[in-house]
Amino acid sequence: MTTAERPEPLDAFRDDRTYLGADHRRNERRTWIVTGICAATLAALVAGGAATRSMALMASGLHMAAHVAALLVAAAAYALARRHAENPAFSFGTGKIGYLAGFANAVVLAVTAVLIGIESIARLLNPAAVDYHGALPIAAGGLLVNLVCIWLLKPTGVSASRNDPQGDLNLSAAHLHLSADAAVSVLALLAIGAGQWLGLGFADPLAGLLAAFLVAQFAWSLLRKAGAALVDINPSPELTAEVRRRLSDEGERVIDLHLWRLGPGHHAVIAVIAAADPKPVATYRARLAGLAGLSHVTVEVRESGEAHGHHHGHAHD
Structure with missing residues (x-):
């Protein structure tokens, strides 16, 4: 015998099929704001790195460029998920669009790590004079901007929920980009200081190599998390x-x-x-x-x- 029934929906379960994060609109606004801040910082870092010939500073600027692109992807993912939240073509809603954006951003991070590593090795083999005095304040300013943006995008509410440790992975990906960039900025400061006050010219490209390694680590972590969500690995x-x-x-x-x-x-x-x-x-x-x-x-x-x-x-x- 085969029977079927459909009881009245329980309050614990949803009918709207959107499955967006509780902080979706707030996170979208914050991502657009941070994107604007970082785009302005990017222009300053690239100009400063070119003027001072600092590889550490150029590494910071190069990663910031990828970082701005990543933020644009994250912001666009928020907008797309919200716009199609009621579209019946998405059988289980648009909540996973953010995970797709996070995976794409992880790939961007990985490519950035490779580019920084290649340029740093080239600078180790063919050293170039660096204007440490001019590079130092620019690197410090870049770090300050990163710290402000990290604070702006700090996961809160459901984004940091115990029931879903990964939470809003789209926001986490943007936050991870900022954290990686902050780490690169710290290395740039240390390298510039070592070159200016200790005369260690090799510290600048060496810092670039260390930055490449750190960014690669961030990329691998994000690839694993986003990939797990996209292929439906048991999340809990x-x-x-x-x-x-x-x-x-x-x-x-x-x-x-x-x-x-x-x-x-x-x-x-x-x-x-x-x-x-x-x-x-x-x-x-x-x-x-x-x-x-x-x-x-x-x-x-x-x-x-x-x-x-x-x-x-x-x-x-």
Whole structure:
């Protein structure tokens, strides 16, 4: 026998299918503001690096250029996700557009690391005179701007939620770009200081190589996080275990369970339950009510002795 039912939606689960982060509009505004600040800083760094012939400063400027491009991608992703939030063509909403932008930005970071490394090696092999006195205040100014922007884009609210540690990965990617650029700026300052006061000319291109390594590390971390979300790797073993525990509360068997991320702070679950005395689907859905971060639930119930092709009931929301 096959039956199906659809209970009234529970407050814990959503009907709108958008699955955007709770701070989506706020994060979008902040990203556009920081993009403008960084674009102005980029112009100053590139001009200063060219004028002073500092590789460390040019590395900072080169990374800032990639960083501005990354911020533009992040801001555009916010706008695109918001604009198409109600578009039925997106079966599970537009929450993952930010993860796609984060992955793209990780690639930009990786390419930047390679370019900085190549130029730094060239400067080690063919040293060039550096105007340390002129480069120092420019590098310090670049670091100050980075610190201000890092503060502006600090993840808050659901972006830093315990239930979704990755939170708004689009914002995290932009924040990571800023953090990497700040690290490059610190290295530039140290290298310029070593060259000006200690006469260590090799410190400038060496700082460029260290910067390339740090940026590559940031890129790898972001690639792993964004890639995991895009290919639906289980985002929370803890949440999965809690779902399983609740659904098997009265001796039922959870014979199939899938949990994946839909967007910042939003997860979906599909569960198949086998029970000797199956209860209405609404009963099992009610057991999951109150689980933070669980926004879309599909439950199928089977009698323990049923063939795999039959089900007692199913419902989703």
